[in-house]
Amino acid sequence: MQQTIKPTESEMEILNILWELGPATVRDVHEKLALTKDAGYTTTLKLMQIMLEKQLVTRDASTKTHVYTAAVSQHNTRGQIVQRMIENVFNGSAMQLVMQALGNHPASADELAQIRQYLDSKTTK
Amino acid sequence: MQQTIKPTESEMEILNILWELGPATVRDVHEKLALTKDAGYTTTLKLMQIMLEKQLVTRDASTKTHVYTAAVSQHNTRGQIVQRMIENVFNGSAMQLVMQALGNHPASADELAQIRQYLDSKTTK
DNA sequence: TTTGCTCTACGAATATATTCGTAATCAAAT
DNA sequence: ATTTGATTACGAATATATTCGTAGAGCAAA
Numbered sequence: 001m002q003q004t005i006k007p008t009e010s011e012m013e014i015l016n017i018l019w020e021l022g023p024a025t026v027r028d029v030h031e032k033l034a035l036t037k038d039a040g041y042t043t044t045l046k047l048m049q050i051m052l053e054k055q056l057v058t059r060d061a062s063t064k065t066h067v068y069t070a071a072v073s074q075h076n077t078r079g080q081i082v083q084r085m086i087e088n089v090f091n092g093s094a095m096q097l098v099m100q101a102l103g104n105h106p107a108s109a110d111e112l113a114q115i116r117q118y119l120d121s122k123t124t125k
Numbered sequence: 126m127q128q129t130i131k132p133t134e135s136e137m138e139i140l141n142i143l144w145e146l147g148p149a150t151v152r153d154v155h156e157k158l159a160l161t162k163d164a165g166y167t168t169t170l171k172l173m174q175i176m177l178e179k180q181l182v183t184r185d186a187s188t189k190t191h192v193y194t195a196a197v198s199q200h201n202t203r204g205q206i207v208q209r210m211i212e213n214v215f216n217g218s219a220m221q222l223v224m225q226a227l228g229n230h231p232a233s234a235d236e237l238a239q240i241r242q243y244l245d246s247k248t249t250k
Numbered sequence: 251t252t253t254g255c256t257c258t259a260c261g262a263a264t265a266t267a268t269t270c271g272t273a274a275t276c277a278a279a280t
Numbered sequence: 281a282t283t284t285g286a287t288t289a290c291g292a293a294t295a296t297a298t299t300c301g302t303a304g305a306g307c308a309a310a
Contacts, residue, residue, distance in 0.1 A: 008267060012213050026287080043269050045288070050267090064276055065287065078225050081214055086226070088137050089206055094230035095239065098223050100203050101211070102243060105219035112244050114220070118227060119237050133297060151257080168299050170258070175297090189306060190257065 003055065005072050005080045011051055013037065014044070015077065018057065018070040025065050128180065130197050130205045136176055138162065139169070140202065143182065143195040150190050 007015055017032045018024060030044040048068055051057045060067040082097070090096045107115075132140055142157045143149060155169040173193055176182045185192040207222070215221045232240075 009213055010268070016216060039268090040270055041286095042271075042288090046269075046290090047267095049289080061288095075225075078214055078221075079229050081210070082222065082225050082229065085206070085210060086230075088134055089203055091141060094226050095232060095236045096203075097207070098226050098240060099243065100200075100207050101219050101223050101226070102240075102247070104204050104207065105211075107220060107247065111220045112247060115223065115227075116241070116244060118224065119241060122227075122232065122237060135298070164298090165300055166256095167258090167301075171260090171299075172297095174259080186258095 002076075003072075005056070005077045006084075007051075007056060007077065007081075010047055011054075011056060014047060014051065015056065015070055015072070015074075018068065019074045023060070023067050023069045025067055027065070029068070127201075128197075130181070130202045131209075132176075132181055132202065132206075135172055136179075136181060139172060139176065140181065140195055140197070140199075143193065144199045148185075148192050148194045150192055152190070154193070 013033060014029055017029050021028060021032070026041070026045045026048055029048065030039075030041050033039065033044055048057065048059075052059055052068075055071055057068045058071045059069070086092060086094050086097050090100075138158060139154055142154050146153060146157070151166070151170045151173055154173065155164075155166050158164065158169055173182065173184075177184055177193075180196055182193045183196045184194070211217060211219050211222050215225075
C-alpha cells in the first residue's frame, strides 16, 4: 500500500508552488507565496520542515541553502483529496460532485467538448 | 452577503444526516452516526452544540429533548466547499476537478448519459 | 418520595494547524 | 579577521478540532 496524502490548506499552497517550480528553495517558495498570502519567512520555512517530516517533500541539504522537491505527485494527491471529498461531502457519489462543479461554473465550449470527448472514450471502451 | 459555510469533517457527517432525516434529536443523529463511526453520545451532543454556535444548525429547545435542524442548504454548502477545493487544490480550474473526478470513477452508462444531457443543455443554451 | 434513565451543560484533555521570535550557523563582503 | 546578511533549527504561543467525563435537571416508574 501507499501512503495517505492529506495536506493541510497551507501545505497544499506550497505543494502547488513546488509542482509549478520544480525543485526550489524556501526563499523561492516564500516569494511566490507572498504574492497572495501574508506570512513571514520563518512561517514558510517551518511549514516546509513539517512537510519534510510528513514526507510530502524531500530536500537536498548538501548545500547551506536547502532545495526542496515535492515527494507526492499532483495527480495522486488530487485524486485522494477528491476521493475524500466525494465520501465526506457527496455521500460517495462522484457524479453529484461533477454535477455540482459543472453547475457552479459556466464552462467554455472548448471545455464542454473536452468533457464530451472524455465521456465518449469511456462509453465506447 | 451571506455567511461562509465551512463545516469540519465531523460537522459534515452530521449535516449529511440532518439533510437526510430532517429535524432530529441528538439521539437520532448519534444512532445514525454510530453505524459508521465510533464515538460517544456526548461527543455528538457537543458537536451539535458547537454547530449551533456556528449557526450551521438551529434547534427547538421548547421541550426537554431538543430538536435540531440544518440551517444551511445542501446545495449551498456543497457549492462553497467545491469552490474552495477548486481554488486550493486545482488552481482555480473547475474543469480539472471534473476531469479528475471522472477519471477516478468509472461511471455507469446512465450517469454518463446524465452528464451528456447536462452538457447539451448548457451548450444549446 | 425515591430510584433510575435520559438529556443538556460545561470544563478539560488531547491532537493538529498556524504563526513567529530568537539563536546559532554559514558564507560572502569589507 | 570582522561584520553583515541570509539561512536553518527550534521552542513557544495561539487557534481550532475532537473527544469524553461529570454534574445537574427533568421525568416517569416503582
